[in-house]
Amino acid sequence: MPVKKDAVKKDRRQSQIGEIWRRLRVNKGAVAGLCVILLLTAMAVFAPWLAPYGPNKMNAGPRLAASSLKHPLGTDSFGRDQLSRVIYGARISLYVGFIAVGIGAVCGGFIGAVVGYYGGRIDNILMRLMDVLLAVPQTILAIAIVGALGANLVNLMIAVGVSQIPRYARIVRASALSVRGQEFIEAARAIGASDLRIIVENILPNCMAPIIVQSTLGVASAILSAAALSFLGLGIQPPTPEWGSMLSLGRQYMRNAPHLTFYPGLIIAVVVLSLNIFGDGLRDALDPRLRQ
Amino acid sequence: MLRYIFKRIVFLVPVLLGVSILIFVIIHLAPGDPAETLLGPSATAQDLAELREQLGLDKSLVLQYFTFLTNTLKGDFGRSIRTNNSVLEELLDRFEPSLMLAIFSMTLAVAAGIPLGVLAALRQNTWVDTLCNFVALLGFSLPGFWLGLMLMLLFSIMVPILPSSGYGEWKQLIMPTVVLATNTTAVIARMTRSSMLEVVRQDYVRTAKAKGLNGRLILLRHIMSNVLIPVVTVVGLHFGHMLGGVVITETVFSIPGVGRLIIDAIRFQDYPVVQGGILFFAFCLSLVNLGVDLIYALLDPRIKAQYRAG
Numbered sequence: 082m083p084v085k086k087d088a089v090k091k092d093r094r095q096s097q098i099g100e101i102w103r104r105l106r107v108n109k110g111a112v113a114g115l116c117v118i119l120l121l122t123a124m125a126v127f128a129p130w131l132a133p134y135g136p137n138k139m140n141a142g143p144r145l146a147a148s149s150l151k152h153p154l155g156t157d158s159f160g161r162d163q164l165s166r167v168i169y170g171a172r173i174s175l176y177v178g179f180i181a182v183g184i185g186a187v188c189g190g191f192i193g194a195v196v197g198y199y200g201g202r203i204d205n206i207l208m209r210l211m212d213v214l215l216a217v218p219q220t221i222l223a224i225a226i227v228g229a230l231g232a233n234l235v236n237l238m239i240a241v242g243v244s245q246i247p248r249y250a251r252i253v254r255a256s257a258l259s260v261r262g263q264e265f266i267e268a269a270r271a272i273g274a275s276d277l278r279i280i281v282e283n284i285l286p287n288c289m290a291p292i293i294v295q296s297t298l299g300v301a302s303a304i305l306s307a308a309a310l311s312f313l314g315l316g317i318q319p320p321t322p323e324w325g326s327m328l329s330l331g332r333q334y335m336r337n338a339p340h341l342t343f344y345p346g347l348i349i350a351v352v353v354l355s356l357n358i359f360g361d362g363l364r365d366a367l368d369p370r371l372r373q
Numbered sequence: 374m375l376r377y378i379f380k381r382i383v384f385l386v387p388v389l390l391g392v393s394i395l396i397f398v399i400i401h402l403a404p405g406d407p408a409e410t411l412l413g414p415s416a417t418a419q420d421l422a423e424l425r426e427q428l429g430l431d432k433s434l435v436l437q438y439f440t441f442l443t444n445t446l447k448g449d450f451g452r453s454i455r456t457n458n459s460v461l462e463e464l465l466d467r468f469e470p471s472l473m474l475a476i477f478s479m480t481l482a483v484a485a486g487i488p489l490g491v492l493a494a495l496r497q498n499t500w501v502d503t504l505c506n507f508v509a510l511l512g513f514s515l516p517g518f519w520l521g522l523m524l525m526l527l528f529s530i531m532v533p534i535l536p537s538s539g540y541g542e543w544k545q546l547i548m549p550t551v552v553l554a555t556n557t558t559a560v561i562a563r564m565t566r567s568s569m570l571e572v573v574r575q576d577y578v579r580t581a582k583a584k585g586l587n588g589r590l591i592l593l594r595h596i597m598s599n600v601l602i603p604v605v606t607v608v609g610l611h612f613g614h615m616l617g618g619v620v621i622t623e624t625v626f627s628i629p630g631v632g633r634l635i636i637d638a639i640r641f642q643d644y645p646v647v648q649g650g651i652l653f654f655a656f657c658l659s660l661v662n663l664g665v666d667l668i669y670a671l672l673d674p675r676i677k678a679q680y681r682a683g
Contacts, residue, residue, distance in 0.1 A: 209387065212391070213391030213392055213395055216389070216658060216659055217651065217655045220614070220616075220620060221635070222651075224620065225400065225651050228403075228639035228647060229399050229400055229401075229402045305516055308516055309518060309621055312518045312621070313636055325518075335525070336530055339530075342522045345519075346516055346520075346522065349516050350511075350514055353515075353516070354510060357514050358510055361510070
């Protein structure tokens, strides 16, 4: 019996994913966005093989040189090859983006599920806490956290992640509230399932669609925030190749070497735009009711 | 209605109290010792102890918080470690540029975003709609600091018609306003479009059409008044995001506003200023949200009715 039950479950899940994929495929923009994201991920993974020079190799070429065949995106004030730095930068940005969203989604999801499931006083207290977090502008909260803890990679991820907690908490809480009273939860309780099991097995799967959509859009906004903080000197420190801090270095040479500010910003815009287009498409595909 | 307003204001108190605790805790997580930073490496242990006592750093954290809270309530935000000026004075000094920037940007965003959204919705599923959507997504995705630098490159370096930085004349506000408004414009346009698509399908719109009212009148009287309700909410929700943008825009364009003050204060570990500045922003955000809630109640008769009955 158990074997058969599992088989049915697996089969249904696959057909669900297939259905979503079929709906997503129609949306050309979303597919294009997904392709760009996959390409960039590949670029980040294979950076050592793709980059023509080491990201921190000084005097790889002349200083502040414009684009040329040897250095397609030019070189910076230390003679470092900018193409190589942009390629390696993808690693940091995607890494920060995903980890920060992981922190936000896991903490926020957990808080939301617990308060939504139990309700009552704990719900009240935690949601007031979320109100407090929401009362401080997200970027400014992140700035304060990094400013206090010190500017480095780990603190940057914590800062961006923490500032994203409320949005996941709200989404999961709303879903948890809406399924809490339904019969399948009652049934699970009747067969003696523990609260934790009900939350993990019955509540969370019901909020997966909005969490996935919000996470996709969340990675985009996390990448933007992280780059902004690094640009302000409150994130990744030089010489690590990070797009935001590359921009802030290039800024001093805008007059003579505009390529130093142009390319890193362009790639941030492309990544964020792709993630947003894909996230939008995903939302339509996951929830056909929202499609107009 | 008065009861509603009163309830909203009372609700602000615990939130702001919570914010003050949150900011206080975050700032005091800082590993560095402000006394050491101030006096430099040559300071003696006695000097350090004296300064700590003077700044109240030797007290327990809870005690420090209550001192901070009572002082804040009296309007005393402490003194800047760097300049020794009152923090409140420094904040008020820097308030005008930030306020101007926020007002101009919000005006531009509303003026550009709503027509863009209406246009997209009226021409749903045509190339106009697709284009508007793409423009909105693009505006939503462009990093503000990069957009700022690119505008600077275009209009200050390549075709030098606008000053690249500073504050004082109206020309200097053009680029920062555009940069700060871009993101909000996109959000407003998207919200307007989806809200509009929902409203045009409502029965009362069909009734209005059936009565033979002309299209423009339906659009203005019946559709827009309902479209605007969610748009107002989104403007309020997005205001916090905009305050974050203020910090970045002010840094890019060297505008001496509150955002720039906070960033400079963080670099100098001038934590009373950081604390006061963030609290100030949180306060502004709460006020705007309060205002939005009130406008919302005025626009939406359902809320008014709820409070009249109960």
